[in-house]
Amino acid sequence: MAASAFHQAIGTLQSHGHFNNSGLHHEQGDNYMRLISKGFKVEIGLSKRGCCRSVQRNIGVVQASTSQTSVFEPVLSPAKSNASSSQKKSNEAALILIRHGESLWNEKNLFTGCVDVPLTKKGVEEAIEAGQRISNIPVDMIYTSALIRAQMTAMLAMTQHRRQKVPIIIHNESEQARAWSQVFSEETKKQSIPVIAAWQLNERMYGELQGLNKQETADRYGKEQVHEWRRSYDIPPPNGESLEMCAQRAVAYFKDQIEPQLLSGKNVMIAAHGNSLRSIIMYLDKLTSQEVISLELSTGIPMLYIFKEGKFIRRGSPVAPTEAGVYAYTRSLALYRQKLDDMLH
Numbered sequence: 001m002a003a004s005a006f007h008q009a010i011g012t013l014q015s016h017g018h019f020n021n022s023g024l025h026h027e028q029g030d031n032y033m034r035l036i037s038k039g040f041k042v043e044i045g046l047s048k049r050g051c052c053r054s055v056q057r058n059i060g061v062v063q064a065s066t067s068q069t070s071v072f073e074p075v076l077s078p079a080k081s082n083a084s085s086s087q088k089k090s091n092e093a094a095l096i097l098i099r100h101g102e103s104l105w106n107e108k109n110l111f112t113g114c115v116d117v118p119l120t121k122k123g124v125e126e127a128i129e130a131g132q133r134i135s136n137i138p139v140d141m142i143y144t145s146a147l148i149r150a151q152m153t154a155m156l157a158m159t160q161h162r163r164q165k166v167p168i169i170i171h172n173e174s175e176q177a178r179a180w181s182q183v184f185s186e187e188t189k190k191q192s193i194p195v196i197a198a199w200q201l202n203e204r205m206y207g208e209l210q211g212l213n214k215q216e217t218a219d220r221y222g223k224e225q226v227h228e229w230r231r232s233y234d235i236p237p238p239n240g241e242s243l244e245m246c247a248q249r250a251v252a253y254f255k256d257q258i259e260p261q262l263l264s265g266k267n268v269m270i271a272a273h274g275n276s277l278r279s280i281i282m283y284l285d286k287l288t289s290q291e292v293i294s295l296e297l298s299t300g301i302p303m304l305y306i307f308k309e310g311k312f313i314r315r316g317s318p319v320a321p322t323e324a325g326v327y328a329y330t331r332s333l334a335l336y337r338q339k340l341d342d343m344l345h
């Protein structure tokens with residue numbers, strides 16, 4: 001989409017009063033706003049089914065600040081990030097969540113939990129397709145779980161990114177690992193994206209169900225009992241984690257390690273799992289333990305949030321790399337997309 005079309009998209013939104021200086025301008029949840037600009041059909045709205053089925057939330061449109069471009073800096077612990085407090089408050093950042101593509105045990109309908117299995121061919125294709133959908137959205141840092149299906153999803157998705165930065169898994173599990181994986185070129189660092197693998201983002205541990213077939217388990221223990229283990233908030237499977245227990249590690253990690261990066265203006269992608277992401281979305285969308293029961297995440301579908309002034313606004317699932325709508329709501333993303341188009345044309 002030509003840069004002028006982006007200006008038009010932004011202008012049109014502004015003329016429709018969709019940008020305002022008073023902070024949040026709430027649209028009705030579920031509504032769609034069509035914006036035609038230079039032959040570009042732009043549809044904006046919450047993704048419907050097949051992505052993140054949950055309690056519908058209002059679409060928040062915020063006046064975005066001009067944004068930041070960020071380069072690959074040594075991954076500072078959030079406490080050390082040096083954004084000034086006022087700068088922190090004004091930054092806007094994109095947050096992309098992706099559940100891993102289909103895994104070999106998803107395909108066999110086995111409870112997986114923390115067992116470390118790879119993607120199927122279909123899962124690989126899902127990860128690549130997810131990458132195409134987010135290929136124009138900025139990513140400065142990537143967080144994955146410690147499990148290969150999430151890491152494969154992140155790496156495959158990033159092969160489709162138009163910026164073509166190189167994701168580099170950060171090894172700091174030991175002093176030697178840190179020393180032996182150093183990058184000595186500043187220019188190369190600028191063309192790289194740090195990837196942090198964190199066990200706290202692992203799938204919930206399914207205890208004695210891991211490896212069992214979901215249908216056979218329902219036949220043995222009853223459908224209701226299995227549904228309770230799978231979807232209740234505070235009832236764990238035998239010797240496993242409840243969603244609440246999973247949230248205690250996943251959401252804590254998100255708040256301690258990821259949210260400060262967003263606050264400093266870093267655009268973040270998280271590739272994780274059905275339940276570790278359900279617990280994070282419960283936090284982002286302020287869902288109750290009742291509402292989260294109906295939240296289901298499809299494999300390999302990216303979900304976009306905008307983080308601004310400490311608030312998370314769900315923007316749905318970008319359906320195509322050419323979709324301008326997600327940018328037109330947020331000035332910083334529109335400017336990023338324009339720079340990307342200018343740089344690549």
Ligand SMILES: O=C(O)[C@H](O)COP(=O)(O)O
Nearest residue numbers: 110111112113203230274
């Ligand atoms: O761990 C698993 O089996 C899947 O990733 C998620 O399973 P669930 O949909 O039964 O929670």
